[in-house]
Amino acid sequence: MASILPASNTSMRSDRNKYIGKGFVHVKNPYLDSMDEDILYHLDLGTKTHNLPAMFGDVKFVCVGGSPNRMKAFALFMHKELRLEDSEEDIKDICAGTDRYCMYKIGPVLSISHGMGVPSISIMLHELIKLLYHARCCDVTIIRIGTSGGIGIAPGSVVITDKAVDSFFKPQFEQVILDDTITRSTELDKELAEELLNCSKEIPDFPTLIGHTMCTHDFYEGQGRLDGALCSFSREKGLDYLKRAYNAGIRNIEMECTVFAAMCRLCGLKAAVVCVTLLNRLECDQINSPHDVLAEYQKRPQLLIAKFIKQRLGLHD
Numbered sequence: 001m002a003s004i005l006p007a008s009n010t011s012m013r014s015d016r017n018k019y020i021g022k023g024f025v026h027v028k029n030p031y032l033d034s035m036d037e038d039i040l041y042h043l044d045l046g047t048k049t050h051n052l053p054a055m056f057g058d059v060k061f062v063c064v065g066g067s068p069n070r071m072k073a074f075a076l077f078m079h080k081e082l083r084l085e086d087s088e089e090d091i092k093d094i095c096a097g098t099d100r101y102c103m104y105k106i107g108p109v110l111s112i113s114h115g116m117g118v119p120s121i122s123i124m125l126h127e128l129i130k131l132l133y134h135a136r137c138c139d140v141t142i143i144r145i146g147t148s149g150g151i152g153i154a155p156g157s158v159v160i161t162d163k164a165v166d167s168f169f170k171p172q173f174e175q176v177i178l179d180d181t182i183t184r185s186t187e188l189d190k191e192l193a194e195e196l197l198n199c200s201k202e203i204p205d206f207p208t209l210i211g212h213t214m215c216t217h218d219f220y221e222g223q224g225r226l227d228g229a230l231c232s233f234s235r236e237k238g239l240d241y242l243k244r245a246y247n248a249g250i251r252n253i254e255m256e257c258t259v260f261a262a263m264c265r266l267c268g269l270k271a272a273v274v275c276v277t278l279l280n281r282l283e284c285d286q287i288n289s290p291h292d293v294l295a296e297y298q299k300r301p302q303l304l305i306a307k308f309i310k311q312r313l314g315l316h317d
């Protein structure tokens, strides 16, 4: 599927401003359009080596998730659900030239892994957003599907995020730029969250709710766990933090949603976060459900997003 450009067809100095209108994915970087070539290093793609509009111009849905295996599984599942004519063997990792991230394209759907934590997803998003911009994609919906720790809800519940908040329960993302810290809004698309919730109601035995999601920079102490290599607070203090989070409307904790919300919002992507909870953090720290149970939980966000995409495309089960 790769569409490699001949060396002559290379200039990035085309009139890009006309694509900044409503609906087009945009970048906010005055330097980008004056570059002769843009190498998306961690995706192993580039404007001189690949015909990005031909490869990606029809993308309407982007699904991102931490694990490469899960994003491959999602791509194969989408392929089955969309009943596309090409065979399963045609679904190849577009980023096979790098082992940083994986990427699969299934018709209008892109499935990409982002690794764990803010720095990892942030690098991927910079390059993904530039990719969508160079490809002149418009009206793109992007959804992070993932796992999380639930607060006060049954394990296996799916949380659709209405507010992505930081460790201080604030709906913001603090980005250190040079030696300054700037604060970006983490507002997500409300209508999209409602649409996803309505979609979930059509799936039997599919516990789903809308709630705030907290993004932390650490899985252990940062999420109030007592079972890391380091723990510098008491059991009572940890539990008190989680209870205060619950009282502030937070229903799950993960590690990417704030930067994801902030970057997508600034670049014209309608964004949602859909995470299944693997445990109830008011009851335990360790993820101790059997593997088959966890595997079933992990499929839930995929099921919901596949149903949502099919509905948007006017396809029925």
Ligand code: R2B
Residues within 6 Å of the ligand: 066, 115, 116, 117, 146, 147, 148, 219, 253, 254, 255, 256
């Ligand atoms: C959820 O799960 C991962 C940590 O286990 C992290 O990437 C996240 O956000």
Ligand code: URA
Residues within 6 Å of the ligand: 147, 148, 149, 150, 219, 223, 253, 254, 255, 278
């Ligand atoms: N992912 C997290 O970030 N925290 C959890 O507790 C589970 C998954």
